[in-house]
Structure formats: structure tokens, C-alpha cells
Amino acid sequence: MSRTLQEWLSLLEQRHPKEIDMGLARVSAVRDRMGLQYDCPVIMVGGTNGKGSTCAMLESILLQAGYRVGLYSKPHFLDFNERARINGENCSDAQLVDAFEKVETARADTSLTYFEFTTLAICRLLADAQLDVVILEVGLGGRLDAVNVVDADVSIVTSIDIDHVDYLGDTRELIGFEKAGIFRPGKVAVCSDPAPPQSLIDHAEKTGADLWLFGRDFNYNGDKQQWNYGGRNQRRNSLGYPSLRGANQLLNASAVLAALEALKDRLPVGAQEVRSGLVMVELPGRFQVLPGRPSIILDVAHNPHAAAALAQNLDNMGFHPYTYAVFGSMLDKDIDGVLAHMGAKVDHWLVTDLPLPRAATAQQLEEKLRASGALNEAEKTVSCFTSPEEAYRSAVSKAGENDRIVVFGSFLTVAGAMRARRAR
Template sequence: MSKIPATLPEWLALLETRHSKEIDMGLERVASVKKRLDIEFKCPVIMVAGTNGKGSTCAMLEAVLLKAGYRVGLYSKPHFLDFNERARINGENVSDQVFIDTFAEVEVKREQTSLTYFEFTTLAICKLLADANLDVVILEVGLGGRLDAVNVIDADVSIVTSIDIDHIEYLGDTREKIGFEKAGIFRPGKSAICGDPLPPQSLIDHANAVGADLWLFGRDFNYNGDKQQWNFAGRTQRRNSLAYPSLRGANQLLNASAVLAALEALRDVLPVSAQEVRTGLVMVDLPGRFQVMPGRPTVVLDVAHNPHAAATLSQNLDNMGFHAYTYAVFGSMLDKDIEGVVEQLKGKVDHWHVCDLPLPRAASAEQLKEKVIAAGALVDLEKTVATYNSPEEAYADAMSKAGENDRIVVFGSFLTVAGVLRARRSALH
């Protein structure tokens, strides 16, 4: 490469166009560059995989460990507005300059090895976190587990949040196949926590085969609660009278339980008090996960993009109380089970605003419209579906039509939520 980019946007533009495939499964190339970069973590590493709930679980871990006074590094993805959201140190996004310097280092050390955008940026973020003198690092897996670039790191505790059908072309078309891929992050002799109440047998078998210390929900840890508070019970540790996490939604106690199981597994090296758990869970903040925005009409942002997540979103909408009409702003990748998502939400939505997204592998607004109609979402004359060139356009039209007692639900791809967040941000300035 002749010229090293001088800014972060220039770097990202280069990385997006360099490798022939957006996703190129396999760890050999990443592992070779990791070795040359000498990436070594001198603190505990917690790795989080799963179909849904990864981001929430990482955010809760970060919030509780920060509250306990630890220096915490976090790698999460994708980002909404700024690439810097992907790497955080002590709750703050990493600066452009740190990324630029680390990208330059990876560029030199990769030599002739071809890396995808995701592989290159994963190595850079692991390198900067490994060098940041931290007490604990949380790494979110991108796709699957076994062959994901993050899995070149050996975790001290691995969490699999949930297992459902998604990314079929890479991970397989059954929960058993996908469970095996997710279990690929488990390590011999290390704690492996599964927060899914019905884990596939393949995950249990793989954990046993590699000699991981498997924690199963319902056997090794569980929770119970009433309307005011909830309690966690682990193998040797109980946490009672906990406030509900500030992240709203039906599955957040499952995610929070997996978090507390991971903290129990690390209690000798990273002790956390009951009060730090309470405060951390109440303080946790994560955009786009059943995020209810202030003001009227009610606006809900949710990155639900598969049927499992859409079912949870549907349940959460039911718990919100009465709204006269519900407008949906919906954009999706074409490789998703769009019919399955619409099926979960069609009874909740009156007016569909479907939109194009700025990626070649996105479904077009016309394709989404066809699928909404085919799913029987327009059962009466009151219901409508309209197409838009972008999430921003779809959202602007929904806002112009919705009354103050209505609600607008923005869901689907991260890009759908990001477009609306960008529109809201520019409206404030």
C-alpha cells in the first residue's frame, strides 16, 4: 500500500473496498496477523455470542464492572452513528487518533495477508484494548462464534445468550447447527455460560467435548421476581432484591442472569458487591434495544431483525398500554426471514412505512411491500403500506401523519434505526 490514510473516514473507506468478500469465514489469516501483532490480554476476557441479546449483555457487564471501579474495555458492534462506538475504554468511545495509529500498526504487520473490514478492525480493536492496561475486557462476537474473527482470542468466561435461526447461509438452518457454531467460543477448563433456557444438545455436547465448565440456565443459575424486584441464584451466590435493568423488554432478565453468572464465575479475580450490581443494572444504557424516545407521538427504536427478536418486540409493544394507531418504519437485509418478522408484528401495526437501505444486500422497499402484503398484514381497509427511499424519509412521513396518542415503531436492520437516529440528531441541531 503506497499511502497510509490520514483520517478515520479514509481508513474505513479503504477497508470497505479492499477484500473481495464482506464475510470470509475462517481464522487462519486472522490468527497469523494476531501473532505478528503480539496481542496478549493480561486481564480476564469475557466473550459474548448469541443470536439476540449480545449487545444488552455486553452493556450490562460494562455498566456493573464500571460501577465496581474496574478499568473496562468493550468491543461491540455494529455502530449506529460513529465507528468509534465499537471500542470503549472506561465507558468512553476510543478517539479517532487511537484508531488511526492502531490501524497503521495492523497495516504494517498484516504484510501480504488479506483481511476483511471486520477482521482488520477486530484485530485493531483487540490490539488497542490489550495495550490499554485494563482490569477486564468484554468482546462481542459478530457472527456465529467458531469461525468469527473475535474467536482468535481465548476467553476466560464465554456467554451464549440465545440460539435462534439467523445467518442461515453461514451458520446452518437448524438450532442444533447454530448451537454448535456458537459453542465454538467455549474453552477447556473455562466457564461457559448459556442463557438460553432451551439450549440445543449440540452446544451441551461441544462444551463437554472440549472440557468447558458449562453453566446452564435452570440448572446452575436462575432468577425469580415480582413486579417490584427480582432475585438471582447461582451455584454459590445469591443476589436478592435487585431492581429491574433499565433496558426494557421481556428477555432482559435472562440476559441479566447470564451476566450475574459470569460475574460469579469471576468473583475471585473481579469481586463485585450487591450494591454495585444493583446500581450498574439500573444505569445501563443501550441505543436501539426497545428504546422509547421522549416526547409525543411515542417513538420506539428496536434493532429486531429476525423472528425471535420480533416476537420479543411484539410482546414489549403489548405491555406499553393503549395507542390509537401504530406506524412501522421497517427496513431489512434481503437474507433475513422477512416474512417471519412481519408475521410476528402484523397484528400490532396499522401503517407500514417500508424503506430502502444504503447497502447492496438490503431488501428494496418494493420487495418489503410485497412481503408485507403476502403475509396478510393489510387485513382491513384501514391498514396501509407505503414505500420510501430511506429510513429518514419513511420516518419523516410517519411523524407527519401520527397523532400525539399514536406510536411509531422503528425496527429491522441497524441501518434502519441508525437512519432515524441521524434524522432526529439533525433535527435537534
């Protein structure tokens, strides 16, 4: 029986008893039955924050260099097709359905989660697409993430911070070990965290990976106009800043250039192609400032590390009379830690329910806001909404043209605002 893409996704959401089921045994067994392997270099990107930006810069630069590029990233905002890209374009429903059918044939009686099944399908699609390079974004952690059934030629770990504590642990050392699980013997492992946990360094050494550390093996410097990259054996000077906004983008960009340096014999990239790729890169929902007034910022900051970066980026924007925040979050996130960074930046909060059982309710978010002291000043307000679309429309109706609206938290919060804008 043939199914549409939407029918497949609905089926996969219901089929496996757990949404997250850590471990690689089942995925590896199906991978082997599929004969899944790559004939081109594979770059794998993990980390707590910065994965999406790093993947987007890699894709943009390599496309500028004329390569056929495949990208698997997640989650999506509006359409599942966003997760699978070939040459900068989302894959079609037909391509995805064909890949789903191949996984279904190979899995036999092996039960797979939604994420495991779709990961295998997209990896199959990219393996069959006669590409020059494949970029794979890790989902949760690294060591036990379904993407890790693929062996990467270069692995990148961006930042290590506290997130997904129920699965990865509650210290940077424990999380660093999980992230380092994507490293491979004899292959380059890039880490752009300026203070990596010792567990990551130790695991790289034990694995036999060739570890490139920021500040030791590669670095950057610059002024307000341009910046320079320095690696083990390659320098790139007079680079323009990436078009992605934010305080950490040069850390991400330097990790990208380290990975490309490691692959320079297989995927040579010229100086102008790097410059063009950095200038042309786009990525929705990562300190994305929309055109027009009031200023509208979309950011998927959902943990304290990302919230600190968002707060810093907001400070760098200049004066706005009032800041409205549309905020929704999963309940298992460190919401108190997020509010500690964002509480002082916001005048009017519009907190929202999200359409998942594990999401915090708007009332729970209001309670945390009150407990945090973020509403202690008389003119500060909080309103509760049943959907991010409703909250976003309310913010737009209230904000003056010189104010700003920040939509942040879960991907579902930002996706709701995107849907509301698309419906206008």
C-alpha cells in the same frame, strides 16, 4: 502515508474481495505476528439476540465497581467509534488510527476483511490500554468469527435462534454448534437460553468447558418490584430491574451475574454495585423508548425471535390509537417470520430501501407484507420510501400525539431514524 479514520474505513470496505469470509487462519496469523494477548480477564459474548444488552450490563456493573473496562461491540449506529469503548467512553479517531496502523504493519501481504481488520485493531487498542477487564461481543456465529482468535476466561451464549442461515445453518442444532465455538477447555461457559440445543451441550463437554446452564446452574425469580439471582455458590437478592426494557432482560442479566460469579475471585463486585449498574445501564436501539409524544420506539429486531420479543413488549405498553412502523431489512433475513409476529401490531407501514446491495427494496417488503395478510384490513396502509430518514420523517408528520412509531429491522433502519433526529 497517514490516513484519517474515515479514509481507513473507506479503504477497508473496498480492499478484500468478500464482505464475509469465514475462517480464522488469516486472522490468527496476523494476531500471532502482532503478539496480541491480554493481561486481564476477558469475557466474550455470543448469541443470536441479547448480545448487546448483555455486554452493556456487564460494562455498567463493572464500571460501578471501579474497574477499568474495555468493550468491543458492533455494529455501530452513527459513528464507528461506538465499537470501541474504554471506561464507558468511545475511543477517539487518533486511538483507532494508531491501532489500524499497527494491524497494517503486522498483516504484511495477508488480506483481511473489513471486520477482521477492525476487530484486530480494536483488540490491539484494548490490549494496550492497561485495563482490568475486557468485554468482546462476537459478530456472526462464534466458531469462525474473527473475535474468536482471542481466548476468553468466561464465554456467554445468550440465545440461539435462526439467523444468518447461509453461514451458520438453518437449524438451532447447527447454529448452537457454531455459537459454542467460543467455549474454551477448563473455562466457564455460560448459556442463558432456557432450551439450549443439544449440540451446544455436547460441544461444551467435548471441549472440556465448565458449562453453566440456565435453570440448572443459575436462575432467577422475582415479582413486580424486584428480582433475585441464584447461582452455583452465590445469591444476589432484592435487585432492581435493569433499566433496559424488554421481556428477555432478566435472562440476559442472570447470565451477566453468572459470569461475574465465575470471576468473583479476580473481579469482586458488591451487591450495591450490581444494583447501580443494572439501574444505570443504557443501550441504544434495543426497545429504546424515546421521551416525548408520540411514543417512538427504536429496536434492531431483524429476525423472528427478536420480532416476537418486540411484539410482546409493544403489547405491554398499553393502548395507542395507531401504530406506525418504519421497517427496513436485509433480503437474506427471514422477513416472512418477522412479519408473522409484527403484522397484527401495526396499522400503517412505512417500508424503506437501505443503502446496501444485499438489502431488500421497499417494493419487495411491500410485496411480502401483502402476501402475509398484514394489510388485509381496510384501514391498514403501506408506503414505500428510498431511505429510512425519509420514512421516519413521514411517520413523525402523520402520527398523532397519542400514537406510537416503531422503527425496527436492520441496524441501518434505526441508524437512519437516529440521523434524522440528530438533523432536526
